[in-house]
């Protein structure tokens with residue numbers, strides 16, 4: 433039985449400001465209630481959610497700044513909320529406000545499980561984005577609320593972004609305005625409470641190949657006469673796949689043992705998506721009696737720390753260009769066109785020195801050794817700006833991007849999680865702190 437979580441907030445007034453006081457569970461219910469899907473054609477902004485968080489934090493003494501940017505003509509925002517002075521923050525809790533799409537959520541007509549309502553069933557809280565990563569945002573806001581009543585020696589900040597699920601766009605836009613957000617950063621992505629000091633990057637390449645004739649007319653060519661045009665599937669596709677496989681083999685000669693037990697090489701997935709046609713419009717128009725004149729395929733690469741995503745794309749482009757220049761087309765007036773582009777901007781790999789205070793402190797508090805993972809986050813962007821980042825969040829990565837996303841009840845109900853992050857703030861920002 434799914435039980436909807438009610439928000440029993442009470443408002444009180446302080447110096448003309450209206451203050452709300454919510455539990456972690458109620459904060460999470462509030463955040464899940466905002467539709468912040470950033471993927472797909474009907475993507476939403478996080479503006480409304482960021483404004484609500486602003487109104488929650490300002491009465492607590494936080495200086496909140498919203499940084500506008502545009503994504504496909506729609507306004508979106510990143511949020512920075514600081515307390516404890518105007519100097520460079522010592523510690524930031526960071527996370528993304530957006531989610532992936534809802535997919536298929538189960539339940540029944542009489543007892544529906546609704547993506548945008550936090551619901552409890554069998555010791556688990558359900559809601560879209562609750563694991564990735566609104567549970568952490570709720571815990572971080574609660575920790576911020578408590579620390580606002582204590583004396584800070586160094587500023588503490590919350591950094592909440594938009595559009596992480598579409599290539600960390602929000603964090604990249606923020607980095608254009610603010611190079612460094614804080615000396616140390618905790619990103620609360622799902623890691624089952626294990627501190628992560630290193631992860632791979634992410635590249636999503638689109639490869640388009642098309643046959644062009646010199647007349648510029650690319651009318652469909654009937655297959656009853658195979659000499660009329662070059663069949664791109666027959667002549668070009670095997671070469672493209674062969675060359676990509678060669679690149680994959682070359683990449684697999686580079687190993688970083690620290691990623692074990694995960695795949696310790698840069699991984700490459702060839703042709704995760706595939707369609708016939710020189711462009712999107714043609715995809716649905718192809719039929720069995722038409723000579724295929726083009727195809728599109730995607731290719732995903734997860735580079736290791738230290739590998740440059742632009743150089744890797746240039747390598748794919750150069751190798752394919754060279755191989756395709758040797759293909760003889762059916763007709764002298766035909767040529768092969770190749771495009772290799774990022775479908776969305778790449779995500780940088782991240783590595784923070786294992787001896788960094790933020791890795792040490794999160795490891796001591798959680799009682800877990802730091803590890804490496806193969807998923808990617810905004811951490812590489814923050815580190816490039818001069819921060820040292822740990823990925824350390826309460827929920828489980830197996831719950832990210834799934835239908836009926838959920839977290840164990842204790843994550844929102846047990847004060848353990850707020851307490852551990854509070855400990856960290858006190859160690860870095862408060863008098864007598866170990867890393868002050």
Ligand SMILES: [Zn+2]
Pocket residue numbers: 528564565596621622832
């Ligand atoms: Zn996430």
